[in-house]
Amino acid sequence: MLAIKWITKIRAKISAKIFFITLALLLVFTALIYAMLLLFLPNFYYDYKKQKLDDGANQVVEASKSNSLEDVQAAMDKFADNNNISPFLLNSANQIVYIPYVMLQSNSYSTTAVTGSLAVSTPETDDSTSVQKSLKINGVPFTMQYFINIQPLTDISAVLLLFAPYFLLFVVILSFISAYFFSRRTVKPLLRMNMVANKMAQLDFSEELPVKSTDEIGQLSHHLNEMARELEGTLIDLQKVNTQLEAEIAKERAQEETRKQFITAVSHELKSPIASVMGQLEAMIHRVGPYKDRDTYLKRSYETMEQMSALVQDMLEISRIDSHDFERSKTTFDLSAFLSESVAQEQWHPDASKRRIINEITPNIMIYNNQPLVEKAISNVIHNAFQYSQNEDTITVSLDESATGWHFSIYNDAPAIPTEELDKLFDAFYRLEKSGNKETGGSGIGLFITATFLEKSSLSYKLENTKQGVAFHIWQN
Known part of the structure; x- marks a missing residue:
């Protein structure tokens, strides 16, 4: 017993x-x-x-x-x-x-x-x-x-x-005692290893095995400790990669949602002018009422088609920028010279000849970026500043350089924009003017294109209200 x-x-x-x-x-x-x-x-x-x-x-x-x-x-x-x-x-x-x-x-x-x-x-x-x-x-x-x-x-x-x-009899007793102490000495560290391995399987790397010998068990303990450290480091890296991947997936989903909304908005924007042109053409064919005057309504139809053509061109340009095979080549160009030339071109327009221009452009500022994208975005901003200002309003254009980068801003005496509307202006086809009149409110795609081009060029931007008007800032640090 x-x-x-x-x-x-x-x-x-x-x-x-x-x-x-x-x-x-x-x-x-x-x-x-x-x-x-x-x-x-x-x-x-x-x-x-x-x-x-x-x-x-x-x-x-x-x-x-x-x-x-x-x-x-x-x-x-x-x-x-x-x-x-x-x-x-x-x-x-x-x-x-x-x-x-x-x-x-x-x-x-x-x-x-x-x-x-x-x-x-x-x-x-x-x-x-x-x-x-x-x-x-x-x-x-x-x-x-x-x-x-x-x-x-x-x-x-x-x-x-x-x-x-x-x-x-002597051998049995001696073997029994030897087997007991040998198995106890062997199994004890193995049981400890098993416990630590179970924790590792549950992604718990807090416990480390003691290394008290240089034999196979000691080497195995050392290797398990190294494996735990490697697995912990790998897990941390995987978590970082997973976080980045989730962010990229969320970004892709947001872009896909934006793309769907853009397609829906484009379809809506094109539907009205197409229906209008088709109605005018059909009325002219059948000489209905005032549409007997074909010259007048042909001119109107042509103007409508011009607006549609410009809209299609803008959409094609956005599609080309969003495509993965678009080559974003960078070059060094004179931003100061481009700003001066763009402001001069806007001033030549008869409706903008009476604007008061304050030129604070520092000459010879060279930047390294995608020239077509940057010039297109800044041209849109300058054009909006002239378009949404009145005669004898003040427009201030400034460009300066710092030790870390450069800063461009354009200000005009336009009425303040409601704060809740500022960020929405960069959405596709969003307009402050709710009537849908293209003459007074535009197509609502200009600032969307501007924001898209600036983001592709890795430039920061901001639209804000000032005490007497509105200012648009673009910079790079």
């Missing part, structure tokens, strides 16, 4: 999946290592023991080259001590001549170098392997023989098998 509660507590605190995977891997690796010991350790030990004995026996053979029995005996004693075996020396009659630390009974035989001998047979058993080495002492052949006991190899395997349950 305690073990079950402990496991439940562990699983509540760490990821069970990582815990059991770690535990399983430790057990599998341990089982493989133990199996390798069972399979390879006995043979490895046998080869090692055999090689060691062979090296010791070769040293005895090497000692026989001195042709001294004492040297051979001393080498055999050392061989026996180092390897815990009992080698013995045989003569050609297969009699034991010498066994380390064993006294043999003295017998006579054919060499003066040997003082005792014992006949021996050397049968091999299942638990041992006999090894013989040939050597000569003073030309007399001898044989050194020893046995390699393979019983310890079987004992090693048996001991390993007997120790297996205890070893398995």
